[in-house]
Amino acid sequence: MNKKALEDLNVKGKKVLVRVDFNVPIIDGVITDDNRIVQALPTIKYLIDEEAKVILFSHLGRIKKEEDLAKNSLDVVAKRLEELLGQKVNFVPYTRGIELENAINEMKNSEVVMFQNTRYEDLDGKKESKNDPELGKYWASLGDMFVNDAFGTAHRSHASNVGIASNLESAAGYLMEKELKYIGDTVANPQKPFVAILGGAKVSDKIGVIENLLKKADKILIGGGMAYTFMKALGYNIGTSICEEDKLDLANSILENANGKIVLPVDVVVTKEFKEDAEYRVATYKNLKEDEMGLDIGPKTIKLFKKELKGAKTVVWNGPMGVFEFTNFAKGTEAICEALANMKDARTIIGGGDSAAAAIQMGYREKFTHISTGGGASLEFLEGKELPGVVSLDDALECDCGEDCDHDHDH
Known part of the structure; x- marks a missing residue:
């Protein structure tokens, strides 16, 4: 910095x-x-x-x-x-x-x-x-x-x-300084394999992040509400699940340019009502009914995502895998959180927002390399954007060697 x-x-x-x-x-x-x-x-x-x-x-x-x-x-x-x-x-x-x-x-x-x-x-x-x-x-x-x-x-x-x-x-x-170091350095020079996990409701919130991370990451695992837009773009029935209809073409072109790096859910926890104690079942996209909506990733997807995380040296996670405020639909988020918390040799970073809240709620605050305090700021930083609040600060003094350095001498 x-x-x-x-x-x-x-x-x-x-x-x-x-x-x-x-x-x-x-x-x-x-x-x-x-x-x-x-x-x-x-x-x-x-x-x-x-x-x-x-x-x-x-x-x-x-x-x-x-x-x-x-x-x-x-x-x-x-x-x-x-x-x-x-x-x-x-x-x-x-x-x-x-x-x-x-x-x-x-x-x-x-x-x-x-x-x-x-x-x-x-x-x-x-x-x-x-x-x-x-x-x-x-x-x-x-x-x-x-x-x-x-x-x-x-x-x-x-x-x-x-x-x-x-x-x-x-x-x-x-x-x-810590935020800029962990998020900035990690995305600029990640230790490989580098896996990103993205969730949350909307693809539109994460377009820039996906496009920037595709240049850096080995895999991008997509869960949460945004996954349904991708699944519909691929021609699957998503019932009444959340979907950005105006982003279907964009989702398709992202998938085409991803060279197989994007991993989508294979099963989903569905219900007919958006409420805490709604009856639910696990379905694949092939047998999801017209009046059902997906509110979490299913057990096969959890297994798949864990497999993709094996051996990763850098993991960045932003966005929950389902409606984690409802106990019945929190299992995906909890499973991912637990898997990351137990990764011994990886640098694990949570990019703020709901995923940070979930990790802290589950008692894993100390188990991650870094939990960001900024949701929107993390996202824009992961997109590779400059942040006005950082740009406006005074630049570090340059030393005699003519560059910003860590040399042990007085400026």
Whole structure:
């Protein structure tokens, strides 16, 4: 990564603005998965240890109307962070104004202030999401330097990442660096054999990813709702299963150009109703009935996918194999998750989103080489796209040898 790193900044006594990604799931005021907060701790702790004044901010959910404000307040996140850090986090419930400015100006070294959800600024004209220059400039004025540790929003050009970075000295945090290293390096220089597993509902979400990975991967295993579009393109009956009719030609041309690298399901778990306790059976595509829909991959497909994974040195997984929120249709996702978690000599990476949630839910957090904190950002990165939140950061200093290097000498 040729961007400035945390250690390149002289942070002692300085007000350091840190864009974190604390967009965590909250149900009835309780955080149900704190992975994103945990992943940001190394950056925050480093800055505390180096005696910086640490000013944290994040988005949470979407703000479209007044009633979205209260349910998307970051106060509950600040409390959880306080527990994890073991030190006071001063939460300021504003995104601008005198209270926020005073709280920051009164900070002592190693103290932590967190201000309100950046998307509160979206209530009045999407100022955050549309990278309003005045807002980016204002937030930049609150600090001396900027650290972006929010990989989850790196594919967006917002006031809280690109806007601030264009006004201040900036660097990538540890989590950002880790994400770029694992996902970027893995896709650029994978250890072979390299197998990608793609799931989720839509082919259209993953077209760029499939096309980019076909150049790099030895096999691409496709499950989830997107598999039905491919199966219909091949002429199979998919009943009432989810399908993007306008993508059938595209699915066909992807398969034609894949040179046998794409592996599709051979059986499927079907039901007549989309609900948790619906009656279900296992079917092949040849005997799937007109009024049935597929909600998971079947046991023969699980076996096939496991066989394709044998001996792989690099595996990237993005997207569940079925409707894993329903117990009866979670077996495919669970089986793939378990298979990857037990691969001893492989680099295993989950590209965020639902597959990351499934792995953590099943207790496999520590069993993967890397679980990404960014769904959309991971996908765009896997497509080979540049991420605005990364591009906007300051480049690393070049040393005398004239290139970005790891030489052990001072710049």
